[in-house]
Amino acid sequence: MLGYIIRRVLWIIPVLFVVSLITFSLMHAAPGGPWDREKKLSASTIAHLNEKYGLSDPIHIQYLSWVGNMVRGDLGPSYKYIDRSVNDIVADGIGTTAHLGIMAFLLSVILGIPLGVIAALRHNKIPDYLATFVSVIGIATPSFVAAILLLVFFSVTLRWFPTHGWDGWAEPDTMVLPTIALSLFPIAQIARFTRASMLEVTRKDYVRTAQSKGLRERSIVVVHMIRNALIPVVTILGPLLAFLITGSFIIETIFSVPGIGRYYVTSIGQRDYGVIMAMTMLYAAAIAVLNLVVDVLYAYIDPRIRYS
Amino acid sequence: MSVSDDPSRVAGGPALTDLPDDVSVATEEGRRLAEQLADNRRHARKLLEVRNLSTHFYTRDGVVHAVDDVSFELDYGETLGIVGESGCGKSVTALSLTRLIASPPGKIVSGQIIFDGIDVLKLSNEEMRLLRGKKIGFIFQDPMTSLNPTLTIGYQIAESAKTHLGLSRKAADDRAVELLSKVGIPRSRERMGDYPHQFSGGMRQRVMIAIALACDPMLLLADEPTTALDVTIQAQILELIRSLSDEFGTAVILITHDLGIAAGMCHRINVMYAGRIVETGLVDDIYEAPRMPYAWGLLDSLPRLDEVKGARLRTIEGMPPDLIDPTSECRFAVRCKYVHDRCRSEEPELTPRDGEGHMARCFGTEPEGWIQ
Ligand SMILES: Nc1ncnc2c1ncn2[C@@H]1O[C@H](COP(=O)(O)OP(=O)(O)O)[C@@H](O)[C@H]1O
Ligand code: SF4
Ligand SMILES: [Mg+2]
Numbered sequence: 001m002l003g004y005i006i007r008r009v010l011w012i013i014p015v016l017f018v019v020s021l022i023t024f025s026l027m028h029a030a031p032g033g034p035w036d037r038e039k040k041l042s043a044s045t046i047a048h049l050n051e052k053y054g055l056s057d058p059i060h061i062q063y064l065s066w067v068g069n070m071v072r073g074d075l076g077p078s079y080k081y082i083d084r085s086v087n088d089i090v091a092d093g094i095g096t097t098a099h100l101g102i103m104a105f106l107l108s109v110i111l112g113i114p115l116g117v118i119a120a121l122r123h124n125k126i127p128d129y130l131a132t133f134v135s136v137i138g139i140a141t142p143s144f145v146a147a148i149l150l151l152v153f154f155s156v157t158l159r160w161f162p163t164h165g166w167d168g169w170a171e172p173d174t175m176v177l178p179t180i181a182l183s184l185f186p187i188a189q190i191a192r193f194t195r196a197s198m199l200e201v202t203r204k205d206y207v208r209t210a211q212s213k214g215l216r217e218r219s220i221v222v223v224h225m226i227r228n229a230l231i232p233v234v235t236i237l238g239p240l241l242a243f244l245i246t247g248s249f250i251i252e253t254i255f256s257v258p259g260i261g262r263y264y265v266t267s268i269g270q271r272d273y274g275v276i277m278a279m280t281m282l283y284a285a286a287i288a289v290l291n292l293v294v295d296v297l298y299a300y301i302d303p304r305i306r307y308s
Numbered sequence: 309m310s311v312s313d314d315p316s317r318v319a320g321g322p323a324l325t326d327l328p329d330d331v332s333v334a335t336e337e338g339r340r341l342a343e344q345l346a347d348n349r350r351h352a353r354k355l356l357e358v359r360n361l362s363t364h365f366y367t368r369d370g371v372v373h374a375v376d377d378v379s380f381e382l383d384y385g386e387t388l389g390i391v392g393e394s395g396c397g398k399s400v401t402a403l404s405l406t407r408l409i410a411s412p413p414g415k416i417v418s419g420q421i422i423f424d425g426i427d428v429l430k431l432s433n434e435e436m437r438l439l440r441g442k443k444i445g446f447i448f449q450d451p452m453t454s455l456n457p458t459l460t461i462g463y464q465i466a467e468s469a470k471t472h473l474g475l476s477r478k479a480a481d482d483r484a485v486e487l488l489s490k491v492g493i494p495r496s497r498e499r500m501g502d503y504p505h506q507f508s509g510g511m512r513q514r515v516m517i518a519i520a521l522a523c524d525p526m527l528l529l530a531d532e533p534t535t536a537l538d539v540t541i542q543a544q545i546l547e548l549i550r551s552l553s554d555e556f557g558t559a560v561i562l563i564t565h566d567l568g569i570a571a572g573m574c575h576r577i578n579v580m581y582a583g584r585i586v587e588t589g590l591v592d593d594i595y596e597a598p599r600m601p602y603a604w605g606l607l608d609s610l611p612r613l614d615e616v617k618g619a620r621l622r623t624i625e626g627m628p629p630d631l632i633d634p635t636s637e638c639r640f641a642v643r644c645k646y647v648h649d650r651c652r653s654e655e656p657e658l659t660p661r662d663g664e665g666h667m668a669r670c671f672g673t674e675p676e677g678w679i680q
Contacts, residue, residue, distance in 0.1 A: 204453065205448060205450060205453040205454045206453065209454045209456070210456070211408055211440070212441060212445075212448075213440065213441035214438060214441030214442055214468070214472060215437075215467065215468075215471055216437070217437075223459070224456055224459075227458050231458075302458060303457070303458060303505070304457055304503070304505045
């Protein structure tokens, strides 16, 4: 098992390498550059800036230098916020973003799984229809619509929660709406997945065996069904957590959460190369690591799976 | 022994007032007498009486009459075979006995099931649960899918004992170890922590048997327990079921499509066809003198010792009818070589033939019939 984990961790390196290569090439192939402004800078200024930041070097030299710096933990300068490094930008926002993401993840799991289980146990009865209705809405509603509706209703009309800002545990009020808004989609997704998986398990022979043993309904559901039903659900949790902890542009923008999510969009518009690379690598690394965690968890839940 | 319809024999069996119930159990002798009386009481009635049981499935294509007006009885400790081709209602019969029919789409629409004096269809769900696993053990066809892949086999055996016998974890584990060695699993204590995928098919079926017998049930329902296994393993598993049911005095209903297996194991046999019992009787009567063309067909498809080696086995031509809206003719008529006009216009009743409790559903073998 340990050998397996080490091998998988080592595999992450070439994966990230390929991802960075592709992103780097695409990013430089895209028209425009970091110095494009409403009011054009003079050619000599641009040449000077390119010189200063090494942007006039051949592309492979630029890439190698980026790799070299990154390996040493230096993500380079931001071309938009001249006084700040990419390290600063990421360090400032990642804590908030991850905090919001983890809260949303926990809420999604805590609500999504029971919702799916209940829907499956009451298959084709009112709770099932209700849960299905809720998940369809959750999946079909774009997050900016949901976020704005929550904001209008709970902050503007009822005045229960602040309209913007994020103070973490210092001011828990500020966490409520962003967390809910961010988790609506994952709750619906987990509930749907859990429901389908539970319905599948209901038809399994070993569930009939459990019934034939005269076990209590509760142990049949908890011991024999849920555990097996969660095996496929766990696979979607890895990518989901990766998605949530690396930030959401829409939710962070609407609720003015000072995370890194907004850089996904702004850095691309501004051709802020260092930030684009940092955001991409962050997301790719999160996916790679969390998929590994999921696979390890898998072996723990399903004894048939043994890695060597 | 007959499939009687006497309505006075319902739950509770015959009156028991003639037996003294104030026997002191303080002495060894008193205890033995009490046991004797309990034993007598039991033997005064059947372990199982099934009357006019019908189970239907409500599907999109129509109502499937999977079990249609089936009646039979079972003595304490007796082994009964239910034999028939696939799809004729054997499993649904067994599942109906423990009310494990998936609902929807299934439903027991009529009939009565009296188990050890208890009217099963009148029990609450909770009372029914207490009967399952404790008084009635179940072995299913496919040992590869019938065990939970994420739980150790030790847990899966001990679970029943914990639930029904109120044993502590430790005591239940000890019982599971004992059962595992009883069903012939070597190094049973070490194997408690193993998962089903670490066992072969035959070994898993042994584990299923241990689970089914965990609470020393009065009735074991074995639904094609060897169909999924290699031929060599089949014999071992059947022998195991036989020896353990003898040892524990457990009655067995053995479901199989193989009349040969049933003949080797059972006291009596019910032959089922298209949701109906078409012949019933002692093994010897059915095996030596079957009185229903379908049963001959089943016999003909058995390999015989006196047959030329390598000769093709004969099988019954045609397929069982589908069980949606059965017609009012002999259900075997479309496949029967001996069919007469009468068979097409009405369905025969189950009527007595030579031999104890021997009955058949066929106009042709009735006393005035055309088959001799
Ligand atoms: N869940 C179900 N839904 C619909 N039909 C069913 C269901 N279970 C069994 N049946 C039908 O009941 C009939 C008897 O099935 P079964 O008792 O399993 O046969 P077998 O004798 O092979 O055990 C078959 O025609 C089958 O199609
Ligand atoms: S009743 Fe007629 S059709 Fe049916 S089995 Fe007997 S002879 Fe054949
Ligand atoms: Mg069957």
